[in-house]
Amino acid sequence: xxxxxxxxGPFNVPEGATVAFNCTYSNSASQSFxxxxxxxxxxxxxxxxxxxxxxxxxxxxxxxxxxxQYISLLIRDSKLSDSATYLCxxxxxxNDMRFGAGTRxxxxx
Amino acid sequence: DAGVTQSPTHLIKTRxxxxxxxxxxxxxxxxxxxxxxxxxxxPQFIFQYYEEEERQRGNFPDRFSGHQFPxxxxxxNVNALLLGxxxxxxxxxxxxxxxxxxxxxxxxRLLVL
Numbered sequence: 001x002x003x004x005x006x007x008x009g010p011f012n013v014p015e016g017a018t019v020a021f022n023c024t025y026s027n028s029a030s031q032s033f034x035x036x037x038x039x040x041x042x043x044x045x046x047x048x049x050x051x052x053x054x055x056x057x058x059x060x061x062x063x064x065x066x067x068x069q070y071i072s073l074l075i076r077d078s079k080l081s082d083s084a085t086y087l088c089x090x091x092x093x094x095n096d097m098r099f100g101a102g103t104r105x106x107x108x109x
Numbered sequence: 110d111a112g113v114t115q116s117p118t119h120l121i122k123t124r125x126x127x128x129x130x131x132x133x134x135x136x137x138x139x140x141x142x143x144x145x146x147x148x149x150x151x152p153q154f155i156f157q158y159y160e161e162e163e164r165q166r167g168n169f170p171d172r173f174s175g176h177q178f179p180x181x182x183x184x185x186n187v188n189a190l191l192l193g194x195x196x197x198x199x200x201x202x203x204x205x206x207x208x209x210x211x212x213x214x215x216x217x218r219l220l221v222l
Contacts, residue, residue, distance in 0.1 A: 043214060095206060099153070
């Protein structure tokens with residue numbers, strides 16, 4: 001079983017749609033959690049950290065459920081510029097960062 | 110403020126050859142981590158250099174080695190290349206060894222034929 005698993009995708013949605021990505025992790029001792037965005041043929045960039053209480057940054061909302069070892073990312077009012085691959089990242093402790101394989105999102109006009 | 114830079118951008122090698130990839134960290138950063146990202150996969154941690162020493166290593170064979178210079182720049186060396194080494198090699202820099210605050214470079218795309 002992979003340490004970090006994500007929805008395989010791809011997700012193809014119209015502009016303005018709401019889309020949610022899910023991620024599960026296997027190590028219950030994992031300490032911190034992140035969502036990264038990676039544009040085609042570019043490097044990953046930190047989108048947001050995920051806090052236990054859930055957190056929001058504009059149109060983006062991240063949730064963490066430690067009991068279920070589950071992380072989610074919700075994007076509201078999708079824009080064309082949101083098209084990218086979204087990587088779920090888990091710090092398993094001791095600076096051991098594990099990346100999911102990513103979920104590809106395409107937002108269409 | 111220069112971000113993380115990597116060279117070369119692309120590279121083609123044949124099986125059995127050796128390759129050296131280079132990374133210059135973001136201004137003010139002193140730690141460099143290297144990742145391998147195969148097509149369709151997330152980045153996998155190779156190793157991290159801080160104070161010119163390898164501080165942490167992922168599950169990669171000894172064919173993968175590195176170095177950090179006094180100016181904090183770093184090299185990744187891969188010996189006896191295999192077809193499966195074809196990937197995007199990403200360098201990330203940070204201030205201190207925490208990878209939670211790292212910035213990635215654009216990567217070097219390596220193709221092994």
